[in-house]
Amino acid sequence: MKKSVPHLGLLTALALAGCTSTKPTAPTNASTTASAAPVAATAPDPKGVGLDMADLDRSVNPCDDFFQFSGGNWLKNNPVPSYASSWGPRNLLGNRTQDLLRKILEDAAANRNAAPGSNAQKVGDFYASAMDTVAIDRAGIAPLKPELDRVANIRSLANLRTEIVRLQELGANVFFNAGVDVDEKKTTQYAVQLYQGGITLPNREFYFKTDARTEKVKAAYRAYMTQVFGLLGTAPTVAQLDAATVERIETRLAKASRTPVELRDPQANYNKMTVAAAQQRYPVLDPKGLLAGMQLGKAQEVIIGQPAFFDEVNALLKTESLPDLKVYLRWHLVRSVASTLPTPYAEAAFKYSQALTGAKQQAPRWKRIQAATDSYLGEAFGQLYVDQAFSPEAKAKALEMVGNIKASMAEHIQTNTWMSAPTKAEALKKLNALRVKIGYPDVWKDYSALPISRESYAKNVLAARLWESRREAAKFGGPIDRNEWGMTPPTINAYYNPPMNEIVFPAGYLQPPFFDPKADDAINYGAIGGVMGHEMTHGFDDQGRQYDSEGNLRDWWTPADGAEFTKRAAVVGRQYDAFSPLDSVHVNGQLTMGENLADFAGLTVVYGALEKQLQQRYGNGPRPKYDGFTPEQRYFLSWAQLRRTNIRPEALRQQIATDPHSPGQYRTIGPLMNMPQFQQAFGCPEGSKMIRKPADRAVIW
Incomplete structure (x- = not known):
């Protein structure tokens, strides 16, 4: 996801653009499967961490539909809950995170002895006022x-x-x-x-x-x-x-x-x-x-x-x-x-949202209020979340992965066959200047001037908004605050911010199944590594490439290189325009261009980083299989399983109309159809549905 500056300091993480494809390199120790038969796990291989083999639909050929093969049984067994519009692994992680945050919030609300003006007092009073529906209904308007x-x-x-x-x-x-x-x-x-x-x-x-x-x-x-x-x-x-x-x-x-x-x-x-x-x-x-x-x-x-x-x-x-x-x-x-406001107002708002999303009922109130508290006081109770959910060891491992992926991206730039030397030099300068934020802010937001009490939920929200607006206005004329975050620590998301030339990964995203220190490299590189590569290459997608190493909106490309990039990106646009998840509804290849490019480039760059990691770990010797799959196969399975999504038709139509991200099934298969690495890993013959002809492939980096 890319943070888009035009939303005016609201620090809304919007859909980002950006990516690049790289000149494909053949995977080492790839699967030697010669046919396109469904891949079967072999008994002698040890069980791995991070993939549930029961989720696979082995009746489907991975070379025909990798989205169904990688998660067909999961999709069948995990329908969209009545209160949701879509459902996927991020929701499951969200439930676990919410359970922990709920305990933090309920403990804070129960603590009537917190020091006045402290974060604990404000978090507890905000949550208590929002959960008191009797008082809200009694107060009316x-x-x-x-x-x-x-x-x-x-x-x-x-x-x-x-x-x-x-x-x-x-x-x-x-x-x-x-x-x-x-x-x-x-x-x-x-x-x-x-x-x-x-x-x-x-x-x-x-x-x-x-x-x-x-x-x-x-x-x-x-x-x-x-x-x-x-x-x-x-x-x-x-x-x-x-x-x-x-x-x-x-x-x-x-x-x-x-x-x-x-x-x-x-x-x-x-x-x-x-x-x-x-x-x-x-x-x-x-x-x-x-x-x-x-x-x-x-x-x-x-x-x-x-x-x-x-x-x-x-x-x-x-x-x-x-x-x-x-x-x-x-x-x-x-x-x-x-x-x-009182229940009838909230119910009226939900009825309208039903028409947009297809949700059958509202989420439990505590979940809605937890999200609101995160929105208005996110760094106050986010500090408590980090203490319980994110270790220094996890941060170190994540930073190591980013470093490896950054090195792979540099290599892809250096070996690029269509980009001129001056443009490569600027691209490397931008990559080297990229700032990385992992887990939580170095400097926490100061809420001391924000008054919060148990008197009224509505008054608390209005006070928080006024405080944030004036805090933002006060920045004008001062130095750039490079410690500021656009997401709170528990957020299960990440972003690239073009003017700041930074990638940001909150602690909430660095949890299983997206990031698991116990899993093998292939799983982590396919999961959170794919996200890291996605955000990193947003700096080089059709929007991100317009910003230089210092974040300035400046054209640093030679005219010939810029034209060649646009030509290659247009291939991606045409491919996604052809995807149709519903009758008469097609993905908008232009609206989703940036996110698609970030998927394409990120997946390719991270694959290169994984290969380097495997080479360092095993040299030219055999690489272990888990659950019958090679590391390369597990990499692609990990990528796919975290994008499996069930979504209501109403929500899918709205997504295609408004969201710069393509639907999950196309984020899964779109990049893979262009990657010889995927073809080799699963032994897919030419002509397979998952394999585009070499002349039709999108190749950028």
Whole structure:
């Protein structure tokens, strides 16, 4: 996953781009299976750690469908739970992690003697306030009333702009997103950034598509708004009119928004102008007053992500009536905190999400609140998690793996056959400058200025959002904080951050089955190693390659090399465009380009690292088999088993429309179909379904 800077310091880890393929090298000691018959385990081989042989579907030929072969029985025996939209190994690890975090949180909530202002007090009080549904239902909308009153009391355009600032600081993100993040073309300083936003549906496409499935989602969206307005005391007929008003305004915003594919162009999203120029172009929005209200008045420049979108925001504020704009603000305020309000509000929000994901019921409340606590106070109780779940030995092993993979990537760059010497030198410079963060921050976030009590869950959430917005604004003008993390320690994920040129792996991801110190090298390299290679090569995918060794958005490629990269990446795009998991639904090869390239390159680079590790360990001697599989076969099985996923059709359609990651089955087989290493490991003859013809293969690095 790649952290995308345009989300303005919200530290949202978004789908990243990036990867490279490498010139294939033949695996040593690969399987000598000559036929494409299903691979059978042989009795004399010892049992390995990390793969459950019962999960394999040996009735399927691995050379025909490796996704089914590697995990068909697991897929059959692990249907999606009623409260989930998809299900895979990450969910199982998530359950284990949540059980540990739940104990930490419940212990903190039970401790009424924690020192006032301490992390323990804040974590315990936050969790206790959120779990007290009796108090939440009894309080009704009262905790939100001061904010609702502010919206109701808007009497002028000036009042409206003041309230836009307030709602931006409270995380409602009305009309657009705003914040402070690293300047992508001058990464030694922070910049104020404005980015498109302000809509409820997942992206702009949902407002204009008219197929039956999209219309079902839009009907749920309208019902959600109507129900919430009704809960706020609006008469039924007026509630329907208010919902229509919100949809009309959001449709204007959606029409002016860039598509998900267009948003993948970092150069197009970088439009720096002086605040004075922005003020002249968007006078009704009043950027100067907006920034002053957000405590960013000293900014002289601002980066506008999508200038034409802000033209429409400016026009909308001028042409829409004040009452209609107030309806829009009211909706987004309540929607942003629906989960903190009485049960009917949370249930209304869930009904809408059902249309998007297909989930049958809500997750248990403690799981939802654990996720919320992680979101707002993640580093406070993340410290307790690290103490219990992540050893110094595990960190050392992970760092060793990253070092080996980095060395393999350097070799792939050096031996690349189509890249010129100047571009190779820049690529190696970038790789050598890559920063690696493992486990948890060196410097923990300081929550001392954030007030948290047991009085109200909604008030705690609003306080946490306001605190985070002002903490972010305070960074402007100061030195870049390179100790900051965009994910909390328990997070089961990882990311690459282009302007910081760093890869980050939280402790939550460095757990079995993704990382197991007891497993053999092939398992760890195929699992967490694949993730490490994926994140590392994000720096060289179609987006990441546009940033240099210092993280600046700068073209360091020769024109010929850039053109050759684009040509080779286009092969990957066409391959994924052809994948169709549902009738009339195809993967979007452009939207998923970066993640696919990161899978391609990462898997190839990490394979090279594993081969070096095996050579060091066993030399030219025999390499042990476990469960009847060679290390090379176990490497590919490990990669595949961690991407097996059952997913509801509704969620799959939404993923393809909005997510830069391809569905699990194609992340599994897409890269392997291009790798001679896979073909040799499983002895797949030419013409097998899993094997592309040499002329059709995608080869980048």
